[in-house]
Amino acid sequence: MIKLFKIPKRISFRTRLFLVMIGMLVIAGLLILGTTTIQYESQRENYHFGRLTRKEIQIQRHVDYLTQKHNLMNQPTQVWQLYKADFEQINSIHNIQYSLFTLEGKPLFIYHSPLEVIANNYNLSKTLLDKINNSEQGSYIEHYPSELDNFHASYKVLKDNLNKPYAILFFPYFEDVSFSENELNTFIQNLYQIYILLLVGVILIAYFLSKFVTRSLETIKVRMGEMRLEKKNEKIHLKNATREIDSLVNSYNKMVDDLEASAEKLAKTERQQAWQEMARQVAHEIKNPLTPMRLTIQSFQHQYDPNDPDNKKKLNDFSNLLIQQIDTMSDVAEAFSNFATLPKPKMKECDLVEITQMAVNIFDQEHIVFSSDKAHSYHKLDRTQWIRVITNLVQNALQSVPSGRTPRIGVQLTSEPDQTVLSIMDNGNGIPIEIKDKVFEPKFTTKTSGMGLGLGIVKNIIESHNGTIRYVSKKNKGTTFTISIPKG
Numbered sequence: 001m002i003k004l005f006k007i008p009k010r011i012s013f014r015t016r017l018f019l020v021m022i023g024m025l026v027i028a029g030l031l032i033l034g035t036t037t038i039q040y041e042s043q044r045e046n047y048h049f050g051r052l053t054r055k056e057i058q059i060q061r062h063v064d065y066l067t068q069k070h071n072l073m074n075q076p077t078q079v080w081q082l083y084k085a086d087f088e089q090i091n092s093i094h095n096i097q098y099s100l101f102t103l104e105g106k107p108l109f110i111y112h113s114p115l116e117v118i119a120n121n122y123n124l125s126k127t128l129l130d131k132i133n134n135s136e137q138g139s140y141i142e143h144y145p146s147e148l149d150n151f152h153a154s155y156k157v158l159k160d161n162l163n164k165p166y167a168i169l170f171f172p173y174f175e176d177v178s179f180s181e182n183e184l185n186t187f188i189q190n191l192y193q194i195y196i197l198l199l200v201g202v203i204l205i206a207y208f209l210s211k212f213v214t215r216s217l218e219t220i221k222v223r224m225g226e227m228r229l230e231k232k233n234e235k236i237h238l239k240n241a242t243r244e245i246d247s248l249v250n251s252y253n254k255m256v257d258d259l260e261a262s263a264e265k266l267a268k269t270e271r272q273q274a275w276q277e278m279a280r281q282v283a284h285e286i287k288n289p290l291t292p293m294r295l296t297i298q299s300f301q302h303q304y305d306p307n308d309p310d311n312k313k314k315l316n317d318f319s320n321l322l323i324q325q326i327d328t329m330s331d332v333a334e335a336f337s338n339f340a341t342l343p344k345p346k347m348k349e350c351d352l353v354e355i356t357q358m359a360v361n362i363f364d365q366e367h368i369v370f371s372s373d374k375a376h377s378y379h380k381l382d383r384t385q386w387i388r389v390i391t392n393l394v395q396n397a398l399q400s401v402p403s404g405r406t407p408r409i410g411v412q413l414t415s416e417p418d419q420t421v422l423s424i425m426d427n428g429n430g431i432p433i434e435i436k437d438k439v440f441e442p443k444f445t446t447k448t449s450g451m452g453l454g455l456g457i458v459k460n461i462i463e464s465h466n467g468t469i470r471y472v473s474k475k476n477k478g479t480t481f482t483i484s485i486p487k488g
Helices: 013-069 077-081 084-094 115-119 126-134 178-226 243-303 311-337 352-360 383-400 433-438 454-464
Strands: 099-101 107-110 139-145 150-159 165-173 348-351 368-372 378-381 409-415 419-425 468-474 478-486
Touching: 013 084, 013 150, 013 165, 013 178, 077 084, 077 107, 084 107, 126 139, 126 150, 178 243, 243 311, 243 383, 311 383, 348 352, 348 383, 352 368, 352 378, 352 383, 352 409, 352 419, 378 383, 383 409, 383 419, 383 454, 383 478, 454 468
Parallel strands: 368 409
Antiparallel strands: 099 107, 099 165, 139 150, 150 165, 348 378, 409 419, 419 478, 468 478
């Protein structure tokens, strides 16, 4: 499988601590810059709004004075125009260009007006009049952000002494932001310089602090990496350790003691289990040839005829079978006495057909059918272990058939170009699906008796002959074990 990308390793605690400290400084700097900018913007808006309000009040008082002086309340536009010179002086006195409209939005004096008012024949639109009349205290501020018309405009409803409206004052206010922007830029530049110095200092402090904090952790990590179950592990002793590190070191030292005690218990348990396993295997291997020996003797007693002329040949075959099984038990006993595993295969050129038929003949011929497509098939194998395989599988096949059902066991040898295949078929209950993967496991058995080592040993013997074993099973129909042994 091709790896498309490499998974990065986890970031160390030291690196995390270093990055957190740097990150805190960066976040603090960004918050300071953001807060400063917002504060400057708020102060700038308050400053300009205050100037606009003061200018508006000054112009309003001047207009009120001229209106009362010339008694222009509720007078037509023509009367207002008679005093145009007086109202023009307001521009020069206050250094501003304003405009004055009637309550219906008609122009009285036009010295400056937004483009949308000019486009509306110098009249205030109904939408704008509604905004002015619905505003709090009759004062409405509109912002015109176009490139040609970028300013704030104040629309104020003028009232007489009886609080009766008589006109609408338009007052444009152009913000001069150059000073505040220069002041803000200067402050930010100074802040950047201080911030860079702080960043360099914090990086140095964070580096040495993270190194100091994680030094003890590195020691613990190295010791834990060197910890092994099979060797004596060293404890950690640190001077001037913090309370948390000291607690961690104490936990590690306690774990070393517990691990040493557990290793001793584990070694003792493993020795006991090894002896128990050896005893089970020896008992099974000794018991395995006893069954065919018993069957052979019983069969010989049942079939023995004193008057049979072939008695000498039958007696020789009977003796050879018993000697073969006795040799098997002798090999197992020898292996146990040497504290070794089961006997290693002693490979010799043997006729597979002959040995297999000899092993099958141990059992009751009435229920077993042996067949081979070749009269002879020579292989290098351990004669004793091969007989053990056949007797084990045939015995399992007979035991799988429930009582009340006539056993039908088939043993078939088939020769192929590069291998010889042995099939042992039965008509038993079959192997349940839920245990199909455990059949060849040591000490696993579905029978009420036995050690559960038979099929595990069979598999080991087959594999020692470079062969393979597999099976196919159907519930209540039977099971077929297939052994493949390579030629040559």
